[in-house]
Amino acid sequence: MITVDTTARKYRLISLFIASLGILTLLMADIEISATDPMDELLAILAGFISPDLSQIDYLAEALLTTVSFAVVGISIAATLGIFLAPLHHLPLISHFCAFIRSIHELFWALIFLQMFGLSSITGVLAIAIPYTGIFARVYSDILEQSPLDRRHWINDTSLSVWLYSCIIPCWAAIAQYTRYRFECGLRSAAILGFIGLPTLGYYLETAFSQGQYNQAAGLLLLFFAMIATLKWWLNIRLVLVYLIAAIVYLPWQSQLEFKYLVRFITQDIVPQPLLEPTLNLSHLSQWFGDLVSGQILPGIGASLLLSVSALLCCGVIALLTWPLASRAILGRGYILGHGLLIVMRSTPEIILAFVIMLIIGPSMLPAILALALHNGAIIGYLLAHRADKLPRRVDRPNGLNLWAYELQPQIYPSFISLIFYRFEVILRESAILGMLGVTTLGFYIDSAFEALFFDVALILILVTAALNMLVNSISLRLRRYLALDRILTA
Amino acid sequence: MKYLLLCCLLFVSSINAQTFTFTAIPDEDESRLRSRFDKVALYLTEQLGVDVKYLPVKSYSAAISAFRNNQVQLAWFGGLSGVKARHLVEGSRAIAQGYEDQFFKTYFIAHHSTGLTEQAQLNKDIAKFTFTFGSKGSTSGRLMPENFIRQTFGKSPNKVFKRVGFSGDHSRTIAQVQSGAWQIGAVNYKVWHNELNAGKIDLSKIKVIWTTPTYPDYQWTIRGDVDQQFSPDFSQRVQKALLDMSEPSLLASFPRQKFVPATNDDYQPIKLVAKAIKLL
Numbered sequence: 001m002i003t004v005d006t007t008a009r010k011y012r013l014i015s016l017f018i019a020s021l022g023i024l025t026l027l028m029a030d031i032e033i034s035a036t037d038p039m040d041e042l043l044a045i046l047a048g049f050i051s052p053d054l055s056q057i058d059y060l061a062e063a064l065l066t067t068v069s070f071a072v073v074g075i076s077i078a079a080t081l082g083i084f085l086a087p088l089h090h091l092p093l094i095s096h097f098c099a100f101i102r103s104i105h106e107l108f109w110a111l112i113f114l115q116m117f118g119l120s121s122i123t124g125v126l127a128i129a130i131p132y133t134g135i136f137a138r139v140y141s142d143i144l145e146q147s148p149l150d151r152r153h154w155i156n157d158t159s160l161s162v163w164l165y166s167c168i169i170p171c172w173a174a175i176a177q178y179t180r181y182r183f184e185c186g187l188r189s190a191a192i193l194g195f196i197g198l199p200t201l202g203y204y205l206e207t208a209f210s211q212g213q214y215n216q217a218a219g220l221l222l223l224f225f226a227m228i229a230t231l232k233w234w235l236n237i238r239l240v241l242v243y244l245i246a247a248i249v250y251l252p253w254q255s256q257l258e259f260k261y262l263v264r265f266i267t268q269d270i271v272p273q274p275l276l277e278p279t280l281n282l283s284h285l286s287q288w289f290g291d292l293v294s295g296q297i298l299p300g301i302g303a304s305l306l307l308s309v310s311a312l313l314c315c316g317v318i319a320l321l322t323w324p325l326a327s328r329a330i331l332g333r334g335y336i337l338g339h340g341l342l343i344v345m346r347s348t349p350e351i352i353l354a355f356v357i358m359l360i361i362g363p364s365m366l367p368a369i370l371a372l373a374l375h376n377g378a379i380i381g382y383l384l385a386h387r388a389d390k391l392p393r394r395v396d397r398p399n400g401l402n403l404w405a406y407e408l409q410p411q412i413y414p415s416f417i418s419l420i421f422y423r424f425e426v427i428l429r430e431s432a433i434l435g436m437l438g439v440t441t442l443g444f445y446i447d448s449a450f451e452a453l454f455f456d457v458a459l460i461l462i463l464v465t466a467a468l469n470m471l472v473n474s475i476s477l478r479l480r481r482y483l484a485l486d487r488i489l490t491a
Numbered sequence: 492m493k494y495l496l497l498c499c500l501l502f503v504s505s506i507n508a509q510t511f512t513f514t515a516i517p518d519e520d521e522s523r524l525r526s527r528f529d530k531v532a533l534y535l536t537e538q539l540g541v542d543v544k545y546l547p548v549k550s551y552s553a554a555i556s557a558f559r560n561n562q563v564q565l566a567w568f569g570g571l572s573g574v575k576a577r578h579l580v581e582g583s584r585a586i587a588q589g590y591e592d593q594f595f596k597t598y599f600i601a602h603h604s605t606g607l608t609e610q611a612q613l614n615k616d617i618a619k620f621t622f623t624f625g626s627k628g629s630t631s632g633r634l635m636p637e638n639f640i641r642q643t644f645g646k647s648p649n650k651v652f653k654r655v656g657f658s659g660d661h662s663r664t665i666a667q668v669q670s671g672a673w674q675i676g677a678v679n680y681k682v683w684h685n686e687l688n689a690g691k692i693d694l695s696k697i698k699v700i701w702t703t704p705t706y707p708d709y710q711w712t713i714r715g716d717v718d719q720q721f722s723p724d725f726s727q728r729v730q731k732a733l734l735d736m737s738e739p740s741l742l743a744s745f746p747r748q749k750f751v752p753a754t755n756d757d758y759q760p761i762k763l764v765a766k767a768i769k770l771l
Contacts, residue, residue: 034621036671040693058526114553118562119546197549206549207517207524210663212691261560359670363621363656451552451627452770453575 010483011413018420022313029306029369034362041359048214052222056213057204064223067200069247070121070190074128075183076244081129082136083175087163089141096470102134103469105429105443106189108462110196111450115269116262121251124198128189132182143174176237183235184228191224192349202349209352221348228347229340269455292457297464300442304468307365307441308428311372315427316420318377319384323412324404326385329393335385342385345378354434368434372427380419388412417483421476428469442468511539511721514546515567515744516554518629518660518679518709527744534741538732541721551628555579564717565729567745570595570630570708570761575771577755578762582715585755586730588707589747591681593757595708597631597639598683599701600668601675607700613643614700620674622652625661629679630708630761632661636677638764639703662686669697681746706760709745710753 054060088094110127117123144167168175194202201220208216268276274285322345324330325338354371361367388408397407432443442465449458513535515528528545535543546563548554551572557563558576568576570592577583601607605620625632637648644651656673658664661682668676669692683699686692711733717725733750736742742749765771 034671037696038670038672040696041666041670056523058523115556115560118557118560119548119553195549197547197553199547203547203549210660212662212666257560257562358672359667362672363623363654448627451550453552453555453579 008410008413011417014417014479014483018316019313021309022316025306025309026313026369029310029365031310031366031369032362032364033366034364036360036362038359042356044212045214045218045356048216048218049222051215052219053215054219054223056216057208057220059199060204063194063199063201063204064227065250066124066198067187067190067194067202068227068243069251070124070128070193070198070200071183071186072240072243072247073125073251074190075132075179075186076240077125077129078132078136078186079179079182081133082140083168085133085137086140086144087167089137095138098134098137099470099473100134100466102131102138103425103429103466103473104131104462105432106131107192107196107433108443108446108465110193110198111458112462114196115265115455116257118257119197119199120257121253124190124193124200125251127193128186132186132189135182136179139178140175143171143178144168180231180235180237184231187228187231188347188349195349195351205349205352209355217352221352225343225347229343265455270459272456272460292460296445296457296461297442299440300445300461301464301468303365303439304428304431304441304443304465307368307372307431307434307439308424310365311369311376311427311431312420312424314369314373315377315380315423316416318373319380319416319419320409322377322381323384323388324408326382327388327408328385329389329391329408330400330404338385339382342378342382345374346382348375350375350430351433365439368431368439371434372430375430376423376427380416380423383419384412384416387415414483418480421480424476425469425473428472429465432465509721510542510544511535511565511717512544512546512563513565513567514548514554514557514563516551516569516572517547517549518569518626518682531741531744534736534738535729535732538735539725539728551626558583558712558714561714561716564714564720566712568710568712569628570706570710570758571634571765571770572628572630573710573712574758574762574765576712577758578771580714583712584715584726585710585712585753585758586726587733587750588710588753588757589745590749590751591747592708592710592753593751594705595631596680596705597636597677597703598680598699599636599675599677599703600665600683600697601700602668602671602673603696603698604671605674607675609698609700612701613639615643617675617700618644618651618653620652621654621656622648623656623658623664623667623673623676624648625658625664625676625678627657629661630706631679632664632677633657634761634764634768634770635703635706637768641768665692665697669693671696675700685746707753707757709747710758711750 057063085094085098089098106127109130110123113123113126117126191201191205194200194204195206197203201224205217205220205224208214208220272285272288274281274288277284322338322342326335326342327338328335331338350371353374354367357367357370388411391408391411394407397403431441432446434441434443442461446458446461446465449455449461513532515524517524525545525547528547532543532545546557548557551569554563554566554568555572555576558566558568559579566573566576573585577585599613599617601617601620605617607614607616624636627633640648640651649655652675658667658673658676661679664673664676664678665683665686667673680702683692711730713726713729715726717729722728730752734752736750762771
């Protein structure tokens with residue numbers, strides 16, 4: 001007798017697994033809430049949002065144009081390379097390479113290139129182009145795999161036109177849609193690059209926020225929200241080439257750095273210092289490395305994992321709670337409000353979310369967990385709502401609460417689990433940049449090493465972060481296979 | 492083709508133009524930093540007779556990297572960042588410091604709920620509370636307070652306090668201690684007085700509980716190769732231009748009452764502390 005499992009047993013199992021792991025890490029994590037009196041500061045922030053002000057910001061137009069230009073050029077390069085890498089993504093070498101380059105946060109790429117090219121457009125564009133190439137290659141290959149055409153057909157005939165017409169064109173709609181979504185992320189990344197000194201919106205946002213000039217901070221944030229919310233009107237796929245040329249012409253390309261400094265960075269700065277001593281002293285080297293492992297790498301890995309797994313659970317809960325708010329099928333026209341809420345949640349940089357939450361509940365790992373959860377939960381919520389609204393409508397379908405609970409939620413649950421797995425990778429990467437809360441993730445130590453100009457230490461820590469990310473990635477791939485989720489498109 | 496030509500032109504002009512560039516660590520009032528320092532650049536252009544530009548940076552390490560890579564030839568550094576920069580660039584010299592930098596100090600500030608009061612010595616009771624530094628690379632917000640904490644307790648800050656953080660900069664340290672998010676913080680005394688005068692500090696919520704002994708801090712550091720790059724007495728002329736700066740609106744950018752001469756040796760105490768804490 002053949003039995004077919006038509007129940008959701010696997011999904012229940014995996015949900016239980018994520019939930020219990022999340023609760024366990026929440027119990028182990030440092031989530032103390034301390035009493036504060038944040039009213040004055042919160043009122044000041046609120047007052048800022050009531051009267052946002054952009055008039056005090058010099059070079060605002062430059063910041064806006066640079067942000068868009070970095071995103072346009074960076075994403076264009078990444079999408080192009082991604083398309084060419086996608087058909088090769090089944091090769092282990094390529095897929096590992098792609099996993100490696102996307103596992104390093106764009107801020108860390110930027111910090112590396114900062115040493116090689118200074119504060120220049122090359123730094124900004126490469127910091128976006130490189131990790132996004134890894135992302136595009138993987139997702140495009142997922143899309144191509146689901147192409148209705150037989151793949152052997154085009155592998156045997158390797159001519160470009162066969163590949164283009166039999167493979168790319170049939171998937172064009174899905175590819176274009178995904179690229180558009182990623183452009184939004186690219187804009188966010190470009191803005192955040194300002195935090196380390198590139199002249200984008202984040203440059204002024206960070207200044208205004210750290211100086212407590214909340215009218216300006218609010219003005220900049222609202223401007224950024226508006227930019228994202230109106231994306232679908234100004235990002236026309238037919239205009240991409242025009243934008244690209246305009247951006248390339250607009251950005252200043254000359255690097256102020258001499259070649260010898262680049263050579264010095266590669267041959268001296270990033271080499272572990274004990275190796276540069278005139279005579280190789282093995283005991284010195286092993287002590288240097290041992291101190292690094294016990295003092296930074298192991299505690300860093302521990303804190304990063306605790307933070308990420310706890311944030312993953314909270315992120316899932318937030319996504320499940322918020323997606324119905326942005327679904328037209330459930331709320332009708334009211335969905336616009338939820339849609340706006342999700343834009344605000346996902347476009348506010350995590351570091352600012354964490355700062356505001358910390359004012360309210362005091363410093364611990366909790367503000368970092370919540371900031372990551374709100375940001376990523378909102379992204380998943382948005383994607384789920386989008387997916388739910390595209391489901392075919394049955395004539396006899398219920399409405400309201402029943403529609404949500406019995407019709408839509410069960411149907412999009414596989415997408416939800418699939419997105420959660422993918423987002424874990426992102427959360428782990430982003431946990432790196434919340435070191436300011438005194439949460440000693442790997443990113444905290446990387447930031448400290450860059451700040452102290454110990455580039456050798458920074459590089460080793462970045463490689464450890466990448467290895468951890470790739471490990472997590474391969475585990476999540478296995479779980480997805482188990483669930484047969486790899487047939488569900490990720491985003 | 493037009494664009495290609497344009498790019499070539501830009502490239503060529505960037506090689507030929509002998510621009511003297513300076514930067515300043517982003518430590519004091521950061522608002523309108525660029526337009527304020529563009530004025531300083533204008534002043535230096537007039538005094539030196541070469542094109543002077545200001546390069547804005549976001550962090551101490553970016554300022555040091557720019558100096559090391561000859562992207563800037565002159566920089567307004569903090570004590571620690573200056574020591575590091577001079578350590579990395581052979582021949583570079585401290586040429587001027589603010590009048591106040593000869594005897595700089597850090598305030599330890601506390602939220603009123605701690606019940607701590609101002610004392611002449613560092614109160615050992617602070618160990619019960621949470622503590623935040625400013626930026627990781629700051630002299631007044633990190634290096635010197637950490638030094639005095641180590642002297643008092645004989646161990647590193649994260650073993651002394653209940654929790655230790657880095658707020659990112661002095662203004663945020665004040666805002667976060669005032670809101671009670673952190674109970675104690677270490678802050679640059681000039682920033683504290685600026686914010687006090689601007690009405691941003693509520694003394695019923697937050698107060699100074701200890702003032703550190705004085706130490707040398709901010710200074711102008713110049714690369715050793717500028718005399719070959721520009722003219723034989725160029726560094727002397729830069730020093731003179733800085734010492735002669737008297738316009739209050741220019742000095743307010745730092746903010747200092749005037750600049751006085753400085754040498755590398757003035758910063759020996761900072762260097763020793765940085766080595767002891769393994770930040771150098």
